[in-house]
Amino acid sequence: MKKIKKAIVCDWLVTYAGAERVLEQMLAVYPDADLFSVVEFLPNNKKGFILNKTVKTSFIQNLPFAKSKYRAYLPLMPFAVEQFDLSSYDLIISSSHAVAKGVITGPDQFHICFCHSPMRYAWDLQHQYLRESGLSRGLSGLIVKWFLHKLRIWDMRTANGVDKFIANSHFISRRIFKIYRRNSFTIYPPVYVDHFAPVSNLKEDFYLTASRMVPYKKIDLIVETFSKMLPEKKLVVIGDGPDFNKIQALAGDNVILLGYQKFDVLKDYLTKAKAFVFAAEEDFGITPLEAQASGTPVIAYGKGGALETIVGLESDEPSGLFFYEQSKNCLRKAILQFESESNKIKKNNCIKNALRFSDARFRSEFKDFIDSEYHEWIIKK
Helix, strand or coil, X not given: CCCCCEXXXXXXXXXXXXXXXXXXXXXXXXXXXXXXXXXXXXXXXXXXXHCCCCCEECHHHHCCCHHHHHHHHHHHHHHHHCCCCCCCCCEEEEEECCCHHHCCCCCCCEEXXXXXXXXXXXCCCHHHHHHHCCCCCHHHHHHHHHHHHHHHHHHHHHHCCCCEEEECCHHHHHHHHHHHCCCEEECCXXXXXXXXXXXXCCCCCCEEEECCCCHHXXXXXXXXXXXXXXXXXXXXXXXXXXXXXXXXXXXXXXXXXXXXXXXXXXXXXXXXXXXXXXXXXXXXXXXHXXXXXXXXXXXXXXXXXXXXXXXXXXXCCCCEEEECCCCHHHHHHHHHHHHHHHHHCCHHHHHHHHHHHEHHHHHHHHHHHHHHHHHHHHXXX
């Protein structure tokens, strides 16, 4: 029987975060797959998760300042990803949150897209993105709006080149159907829950949030709420990013900003925190699950992927609670509700819920889906 030749295509490889964890597990399932990416700027000592493979990149890799300003080349990325010659491959898997699904394939090739999300900044979150980037008006704003208009047309066209979609949550499955009018199968991303097993039962008197500091993560909302409305309660913030200085200026004496911290430090704080606070509307959201794996309840904004990864107080075995407006007053009420009802949330229930999202579960579901769909396609072909 002919060996199936496989290619995995991703948007860009510059760090190790949520999409890269998915890629790592894809390669664990298909270690013989060739790897393509628009750009790849991983340090040599950080390539273990891609099995130290040589990545086939696009012409953007060699453009000026691409290493630090690769996002500025987004207007060229649709063209760049179409230049990958995948004609010799039988099975193409794209891991896409931007342009990877736009690779060109033929009728004798099977293309499965693991969609982290259709491009949020081009679709339903365009207005928020433009507003937060200061591009909602003026000539620059007009140019960006025109580009996003053209990008939507391209994005919609390339959805037709995907044979099967996998969504990373039911929330994203609904977004895929809304935008592309395509059904999808949900496979939750892998969370390395075993790495966060709590080493102590001792909780300390502080709340925790951890994230990259960009506008949609709403770290400013959390910091302002604690600084202005809950000054008697301690908040620890881990993470850095473009909004760090802005958030630092909002922080009261009860808020401690630690900046970027290594894994062991994050793990220690996740274990000791009385609760993890999460105010973003995320497609999935890995850190709240890492908190639960650490035996720590989550106070989360009740929209997006959080509704699928956190069990609310209405359940017999809750792992957290929700608030339903991204406002200081609503978050404050949720914190106070947690203070009065935290006895309902048991450490073991948090851990039990997190175990539903293990990396072993992802590998099994991913392989079963790919093998089943590819086999069915071969029979029909």
